[in-house]
Amino acid sequence: PxxxxxxxxxxxxxxxxxxxxxxxxxxxxxxxxxxxxxxxxxxxxxxxxxxxxxxxxxxxxxxxxxxxxxxxxxxxxxxxxxxxxxxxxxxxxxxxxxxxxxxxxxxxxxxxxxxxxxxxxxxxxxxxxxxxxxxxxxxxxxxxxxxxxxxxxxxxxxxxxxxxxxxxxxxxxxxxxxxxxxxxxxxxxxxxxxxxxxxxxxxxxxxxxxxGLITFFTTVNLDLKAWTVPEGTTAQRAAGKIHSDMEKGFIRAEVIHYEDFVRCGSEQAAREKGLVRIEGRDYLIQDGDIVHFRFQS
CATH class of the missing domain: 3.40.50.300 (P-loop containing nucleotide triphosphate hydrolases)
Structure with a gap:
């Protein structure tokens, strides 16, 4: 947390x-x-x-x-x-x-x-x-x-x-x-x-x-982690908050807002409803975003 x-x-x-x-x-x-x-x-x-x-x-x-x-x-x-x-x-x-x-x-x-x-x-x-x-x-x-x-x-x-x-x-x-x-x-x-x-x-x-801080989340094997970044942080910079390799090899971010996730009950249900968005490196992370970062290692 x-x-x-x-x-x-x-x-x-x-x-x-x-x-x-x-x-x-x-x-x-x-x-x-x-x-x-x-x-x-x-x-x-x-x-x-x-x-x-x-x-x-x-x-x-x-x-x-x-x-x-x-x-x-x-x-x-x-x-x-x-x-x-x-x-x-x-x-x-x-x-x-x-x-x-x-x-x-x-x-x-x-x-x-x-x-x-x-x-x-x-x-x-x-x-x-x-x-x-x-x-x-x-x-x-x-x-x-x-x-x-x-x-x-x-x-x-x-x-x-x-x-x-x-x-x-x-x-x-x-x-x-x-x-x-x-x-x-x-x-x-x-x-x-x-x-x-x-x-x-x-x-x-x-x-x-x-x-001027916001929180975004990542999930790995049902393990939810919270990360704090300044408002106006791009997806690529946010990836670097987790690991520098993720920032360097950034490809895209798959994003769903926390409220949509809770309302749907699962990530799969959110995907089926088209609530998971594909965002590029310049996307500005929003407070409550749940993000999957795709990157080249």
Missing amino acids: TTLEFFDIAGLVKGASKGEGLGNQFLSHIRGVDAVAHVVRCFRDGEITHIYGSVDPRRDAEVVRTELILSDLELVERRLEKLGRVARLGDKEAAKEVEFLRRLSEEMARGRMAREVLKEEGVSLSPDLPLLTAKPSFYVANVADPQGDRDLVGELRQVAEGEGVPLVVIAGKLEAEVMELPPEEREEFRRELDLEGSGLEELVKVGYEVL
Whole structure:
């Protein structure tokens, strides 16, 4: 199976970029991640204290946003200082990057995320500048009851919509309890609590979406395998995900979508209904495709 790996760091508090709390100690450790999920408390519980004494998703989201921007600004300033010396020696590329980084720094100082500026200017960052606010992100509303505290979830939803990013609602404590049950008892438990699907599954789904990833499948002797590739991957490149020889000797791909396969009940039935397509090397793999690659060895 394909997987997404999540890294959990200590929550950021106001002043984290200056060393307050524990969160800042871990920021450097996650600069290599591909996306950032902001988990925000959206439930009231007098027995679980909040560091600020009250539950306010909008405030908490703003604290995290501000601290990430300030932390990234430090990296930008260091990069500017380093490139500035090179630019003064006559390096035109360095001078060009310095000019952009100054604009970026000014916009971030106004509270804008790096990704907003990058999208606006149609440019990408150097790999030497792993800004967290340049990465795709989304919000996770941690609730106690999926049907309760909707006003708090609504506040966080407004924040997410304002930033143009997705929001996932997950009952963290309940999900943990579900995962402790035997697999055959989990669905019944969800029905009893009126849980619509798995919050964890939705978390992974949105993670794939913000990363621009899709999943295709291959079958060998009834063994189904899942493979993850970026959206826009051609059939030939997808074959290379399995083995380089398959990419080099690619002939064609026989494709059926997963939903058609399930509806027909078998590959043979799908073939009889003409639902198996023959595609060439430039075919763009779609999420949920089941693919048989034909290649010369």
